[in-house]
Amino acid sequence: MKGLSGLLPAVFAVGLMTACQTVRTTQTGNVGVERSQMMMVSSREMESAASQSYQKIIQQAGQKNALNRDKEQVERVRAVARRLIPATGAFRPDAPNWRWEVNVLSSNDLNAWCMAGGKIAFYSGIIEKLDLTDDEIAAIMGHEIAHALREHARERASQAMVTNLGVAVLGAALGVGQAGTDLIGSVAKVSFELPNSREHETEADRIGVELAARGGYDPRAAVVLWQKMAKANSNQPPQWLSTHPSNQSRQQDLAQYAARVMPLYEQATQHTKPVK
Structure with a gap:
């Protein structure tokens, strides 16, 4: 038994090397994200x-009469999405053809998220409490879409397998046991419940302003949005910004990258009238 237990770390290490892949999920874009x-x-x-987790959330919201209650609000959000989705091709050629879904959930929370494969949810609270302009909706949506393009949830789920779940989940990932069930159970948490890393947030900020600019929305709105969020939550950051850098450096970074993509915005607005 002692000999067998001594072999387990080596077996686990071999399994990790076999299961892990080094990938580049996106092209660099003008903002130069290339990790x-x-x-x-x-x-x-x-x-x-x-997809399965999203459908469950949407079904539950419908049962509670909390799904897409304000038609005008829903159309505003979906109109922004229709302009941002084609812009995703600058980072991933496959992304414009994802099975995108966009819904608004009635909730006072200041929150929004995008799951893998383009499953978007906006909460009515973030639109109403912050009195968002369409440019600011685009800033939030671009940020959340960027998480999906970069497959941050997939990366975090992979990290969790290595650091927290051990040999049993590794076996599930390799096709033994209830891998599908385990993944469905955890995908919501890694998509929008647990905090992202600062690295993920910075990548999403930078890609987000480029997506907004390519869609014909003013990328500088991301800076104004952050100012609104900080003012509305001076004591405690909302769930959507739970680990976003909460200091002046974040606003400076957003301003710098918004300026970098302004030519894309100017080019896009020559062909697309901004939605009032």
Whole structure:
């Protein structure tokens, strides 16, 4: 038994090397995001789990009469999405053809998220309490779409397998046991419940302003949005910004990258009239 237990760390290490892949989920875009990522979960598994989790959330919201209650509000959000989705092709050629879904959930929370494969939810609270302009909706949506493009949830699920779940979940990831069930159960948490890392947030900020600019929305609105969020939550950051850098450096970074993509915005607005 002692000899067997001594072999387990080596077996686990070999399994990790076999299961992990180094990938580049996106092209660099004008903002230059180019970090490689280590993945243990496949994109297909993550998208399938995200779709099932999203449908469950939407079904529950419908049962509570909390789904798409304000038609005008829903159309505003979906109109922004229709302009941002084609822009995702600058980072991933496959992304414009994802099975995108966009819904608004009635909730006082200042929150929004996008699951793997393009499953978007906006909470009415963030639109109403912050009196968002369409440019600011685009700033939030671009940020959340960026998380999906970069497959941050998949990366975090992979990291969780290595650091927290151990040999049993590794076996599930390799096709033994209830991998699908486990992944569906955790996908919501890694998509929008647990905090993202600062690195993920910075990538999403930078890609987000480029998506907004390419869609014909003023990328500088991201700075104004942050100012609104900080003012509305001076004591405690909302769930949507739970780990976003909460200091002046974040606003400076957003301003710098918004300026970098202004030519894209100017080019886009030559062909697309901003939605009032």
